[in-house]
Amino acid sequence: MARANLTITRRSLLKTALAGGGGLALLGRSLRDAAAAGIEKAGLPTAWFYRGPIQTTYNYCDMCPWRCGIVVQSVNGKVQKIDGNPADPKSRGKLCARGQGGVSFMYDPDRLRAPMIRTGARGEGKFKEVTWAEALDYTAEKLKAVAAAYGPESVAVFGHTSGDFWFTDYFAQAWGTPNAAKPSSSLCTSPREEAAQLTYGLAVGGHEPVDWEGIQCLTLIGSHIGEDSRNTVMQDFSAAWGRGAKVIVVDPRFSSVAAKADYWLPIKPGADTALLLAWIHVLIAEERYDKEYVAQWTEGFDALAAHVAEFTPEWAAAITDLPAELIHTTALVMADALPRSAIMPGRHTTWYGNDSQRMRAIYMINALLGAYGREGGIYFSKAPYIEAYPHPPFAVAGSSGGCSAEPGQESAELPLGPSGKARADGARTKFLRGATALQELIEPMITGKPYPIKALIVYGVNLLHTVPNVPSTLEALQQLDFVLAVDVLPQEHIAWADVVFPEATALERYDELWAVAHKTPYIAMREPAVEPLYDTKPAWWMVRELGMRVGLDKFFKWETAEEYLDARLMSIGSSLEKLRAGNGVLIQKGKPYLADFGDKSPFHTATGKIQFYSEELALAGLDPMPVYEPVAEPPAGYFRLLYGRHAVHTFAKTQNTPMLHDLYPENELWLNAGRAAAEGIADGEYVMLENQDGVQHGPIKVKATERIRPDAVFMVHGFGQEAPGLTNAYGKGASDAKLITRYALDPISGGAGMRVNFVRIVRRPA
Ligand SMILES: Nc1nc2c(c(=O)[nH]1)N[C@H]1C(S)=C(S)[C@@H](COP(=O)(O)OP(=O)(O)OC[C@H]3O[C@@H](n4cnc5c(=O)[nH]c(N)nc54)[C@H](O)[C@@H]3O)O[C@H]1N2
Ligand SMILES: Nc1nc2c(c(=O)[nH]1)N[C@H]1C(S)=C(S)[C@@H](COP(=O)(O)OP(=O)(O)OC[C@H]3O[C@@H](n4cnc5c(=O)[nH]c(N)nc54)[C@H](O)[C@@H]3O)O[C@H]1N2
Ligand code: SF4
Numbered sequence: 048m049a050r051a052n053l054t055i056t057r058r059s060l061l062k063t064a065l066a067g068g069g070g071l072a073l074l075g076r077s078l079r080d081a082a083a084a085g086i087e088k089a090g091l092p093t094a095w096f097y098r099g100p101i102q103t104t105y106n107y108c109d110m111c112p113w114r115c116g117i118v119v120q121s122v123n124g125k126v127q128k129i130d131g132n133p134a135d136p137k138s139r140g141k142l143c144a145r146g147q148g149g150v151s152f153m154y155d156p157d158r159l160r161a162p163m164i165r166t167g168a169r170g171e172g173k174f175k176e177v178t179w180a181e182a183l184d185y186t187a188e189k190l191k192a193v194a195a196a197y198g199p200e201s202v203a204v205f206g207h208t209s210g211d212f213w214f215t216d217y218f219a220q221a222w223g224t225p226n227a228a229k230p231s232s233s234l235c236t237s238p239r240e241e242a243a244q245l246t247y248g249l250a251v252g253g254h255e256p257v258d259w260e261g262i263q264c265l266t267l268i269g270s271h272i273g274e275d276s277r278n279t280v281m282q283d284f285s286a287a288w289g290r291g292a293k294v295i296v297v298d299p300r301f302s303s304v305a306a307k308a309d310y311w312l313p314i315k316p317g318a319d320t321a322l323l324l325a326w327i328h329v330l331i332a333e334e335r336y337d338k339e340y341v342a343q344w345t346e347g348f349d350a351l352a353a354h355v356a357e358f359t360p361e362w363a364a365a366i367t368d369l370p371a372e373l374i375h376t377t378a379l380v381m382a383d384a385l386p387r388s389a390i391m392p393g394r395h396t397t398w399y400g401n402d403s404q405r406m407r408a409i410y411m412i413n414a415l416l417g418a419y420g421r422e423g424g425i426y427f428s429k430a431p432y433i434e435a436y437p438h439p440p441f442a443v444a445g446s447s448g449g450c451s452a453e454p455g456q457e458s459a460e461l462p463l464g465p466s467g468k469a470r471a472d473g474a475r476t477k478f479l480r481g482a483t484a485l486q487e488l489i490e491p492m493i494t495g496k497p498y499p500i501k502a503l504i505v506y507g508v509n510l511l512h513t514v515p516n517v518p519s520t521l522e523a524l525q526q527l528d529f530v531l532a533v534d535v536l537p538q539e540h541i542a543w544a545d546v547v548f549p550e551a552t553a554l555e556r557y558d559e560l561w562a563v564a565h566k567t568p569y570i571a572m573r574e575p576a577v578e579p580l581y582d583t584k585p586a587w588w589m590v591r592e593l594g595m596r597v598g599l600d601k602f603f604k605w606e607t608a609e610e611y612l613d614a615r616l617m618s619i620g621s622s623l624e625k626l627r628a629g630n631g632v633l634i635q636k637g638k639p640y641l642a643d644f645g646d647k648s649p650f651h652t653a654t655g656k657i658q659f660y661s662e663e664l665a666l667a668g669l670d671p672m673p674v675y676e677p678v679a680e681p682p683a684g685y686f687r688l689l690y691g692r693h694a695v696h697t698f699a700k701t702q703n704t705p706m707l708h709d710l711y712p713e714n715e716l717w718l719n720a721g722r723a724a725a726e727g728i729a730d731g732e733y734v735m736l737e738n739q740d741g742v743q744h745g746p747i748k749v750k751a752t753e754r755i756r757p758d759a760v761f762m763v764h765g766f767g768q769e770a771p772g773l774t775n776a777y778g779k780g781a782s783d784a785k786l787i788t789r790y791a792l793d794p795i796s797g798g799a800g801m802r803v804n805f806v807r808i809v810r811r812p813a
């Protein structure tokens with residue numbers, strides 16, 4: 048009963064605010080008022096929870112793409128506190144520091160407040176505030192003009208953050224452009240996803256399916272749990288570590304998790320495939336693999352055994368700069384725990400360009416360990432069952448790389464996508480597989496080849512911090528006929544937009560359901576805790592208003608987000624009301640283990656087996672089994688530029704958030720202490736950096752440390768913001784993105800490896 052009174056709908060929120068709710072709520076209020084008055088009389092400050100009725104709403108955290116379920120508490124129309132939703136499989140009642148910063152993010156005084164149309168030159172940052180009707184009419188007119196002259200495919204849509212579904216999936220597919228892309232694909236997960244499809248025929252999916260409860264040996268290739276502070280992963284890792292699971296960490300840097308490891312392998316950057324091949328060699332040569340599992344579930348074992356015969360630990364030692372004995376020992380430590388032993392699939396896996404092959408080698412080790420579908424190994428995740436909103440067929444099928452709006456939808460015949468994505472008729476071009484590669488859409492904006500891209504919609508993508516080679520992105524922005532930016536903050540790229548739509552943050556809006564492939568598949572909801580601040584609107588409203596203006600009315604028969612969400616939930620016998628009553632989360636049953644499949648194979652490859660040897664790669668003229676390809680060495684006097692995360696920041700989006708800015712206001716350049724001493728650079732000194740293409744950037748504070756190899760430097764991504772509107776973040780630290788002018792393309796996934804840049808240290812004049 049108390050629950051029901053605390054849980055609100057938007058309508059009941061307004062009613063409660065006006066009428067004070069029902070009798071019980073009134074009684075609750077008078078008791079609370081009396082208590083509050085008593086506290087005040089005692090001279091104590093009145094805390095927020097005494098100031099009015101507490102409204103509880105359900106949401107999922109938008110402070111990073113992991114999206115933990117949250118419970119939001121508001122009083123008198125102000126959000127006061129966010130907690131992890133105890134019913135949610137990701138948060139389990141807890142949040143990370145960034146999640147706690149969600150309230151501070153929402154109340155950031157620097158937020159975009161009204162729709163704007165550009166008045167100055169692109170990049171100048173001069174705008175006039177306009178009404179929504181003006182901004183929408185103007186945008187619709189521009190998009191229609193571009194489509195009339197060049198076709199609907201000449202509009203590209205980039206999207207990330209949790210509202211991206213509305214623009215990158217729903218709008219792009221209804222409008223009819225295959226050129227919709229997400230950085231979370233070709234700048235993040237595409238190698239691991241495409242390698243997983245090639246090797247065992249399944250997606251890794253959003254939630255990496257490590258079967259944490261029973262794992263006895265966990266191996267991490269780069270994955271820096273701790274800096275990568277995803278809430279659930281940190282909880283799971285701590286529990287596994289606490290009960291004594293062995294941990295092997297391969298990282299050129301002594302990361303937080305390396306400090307917890309039984310074995311730290313400070314590998315030479317870029318040499319991981321050599322290490323993985325040597326591990327495979329040891330497991331096979333010493334017959335330390337799961338023979339029964341390999342016989343039943345894999346194909347191409349003999350070919351693999353022959354392939355790795357030469358790749359001894361001694362061979363790998365020379366390449367990886369690791370002792371052969373350590374390579375040998377760690378292979379045996381992994382094997383000791385099989386099948387409760389696995390290498391965690393990484394997340395950010397676009398490293399050096401040959402990344403899908405490295406991922407394939409990782410999956411082969413997991414298969415040799417018998418980990419897939421075994422307790423304590425890698426479980427099979429399952430997507431929750433729910434129907435899409437019943438709209439007419441879209442003009443194109445999803446290709447943006449995130450959760451496609453419409454699995455299995457027929458795609459219309461379209462010309463070759465500039466990203467090289469396979470044409471609708473199946474002809475292959477630049478990449479073997481993979482979703483549209485975001486960074487590959489920049490070039491057609493500049494050259495008009497293979498066909499022109501003339502307009503860009505940027506929804507929740509930090510264009511000038513996310514996409515490698517900023518100078519070419521700026522050139523593209525100059526060439527375009529029209530640029531629409533949808534964001535919440537005045538980020539750097541906003542100055543380049545023609546129109547800016549300010550969005551309401553996650554705590555102020557309804558959104559698409561968050562349907563998670565998981566050990567226990569589940570669906571979480573987002574509802575507004577309070578009315579949107581300023582003149583901001585949610586993405587679902589924007590695409591609907593825009594859709595109606597560009598002749599896509601038939602896709603927008605729903606009038607409100609509630610109506611859309613209820614229609615979807617109806618397909619599983621639920622509704623928004625029922626979801627609320629169920630603590631905002633709906634959990635379905637999974638099929639995590641081999642035993643759950645009976646006689647059927649869970650592996651969706653052509654043969655139903657894990658492919659050590661890949662026919663698909665051989666047919667495409669690519670290596671059918673992973674081969675170590677050396678990466679270019681840093682030139683004399685240069686370091687390889689490595690980047691990663693910090694526990695209290697997400698990408699380049701939270702540096703301005705007051706609470707998180709206070710915790711870590713600027714990034715540092717990790718520099719090997721020996722190298723620093725040799726070059727006379729002091730710990731704490733500010734230096735400039737210059738990359739291999741002569742781009743100078745900085746200053747950045749040196750952190751001289753033994754915790755990194757001498758051949759590389761490391762910095763946390765997301766700093767060095769040059770947008771003056773970000774008052775906290777402006778000019779603090781340096782940006783890895785500004786120094787990443789090159790990338791190496793993965794021929795399989797189209798992923799852009801960004802660790803192929805080098806920097807030298809330029810002393811600042813005294
Ligand atoms: N706090 C926080 N957590 C986050 C995010 C965030 O923004 N903030 N973002 C989330 C997202 S989307 C992602 S993709 C993940 C990224 O997190 P991860 O997937 O863990 O990131 P990576 O970039 O793969 O790994 C960075 C680590 O790789 C090491 N490394 C660099 N080069 C090499 C190499 O050649 N070999 C090996 N073995 N290691 C190397 C670096 O020293 C660093 O410790 O984090 C997620 N979690
Ligand atoms: N140099 C370099 N590049 C990288 C990486 C790196 O480590 N270094 N990491 C790569 C990886 S792993 C990933 S996943 C991508 C991440 O790429 P992005 O998702 O582009 O990264 P963010 O910097 O978080 O940018 C999010 C943008 O959304 C805005 N935003 C925040 N909340 C909302 C909202 O509610 N609505 C709207 N409309 N906008 C919102 C923010 O202000 C910001 O502009 O970057 C990739 N690119
Ligand atoms: S990991 Fe942290 S920031 Fe990411 S969704 Fe969960 S609580 Fe939010």
Ligand SMILES: [Mo]
Nearest residue numbers: 231235394395
């Ligand atoms: Mo990512």
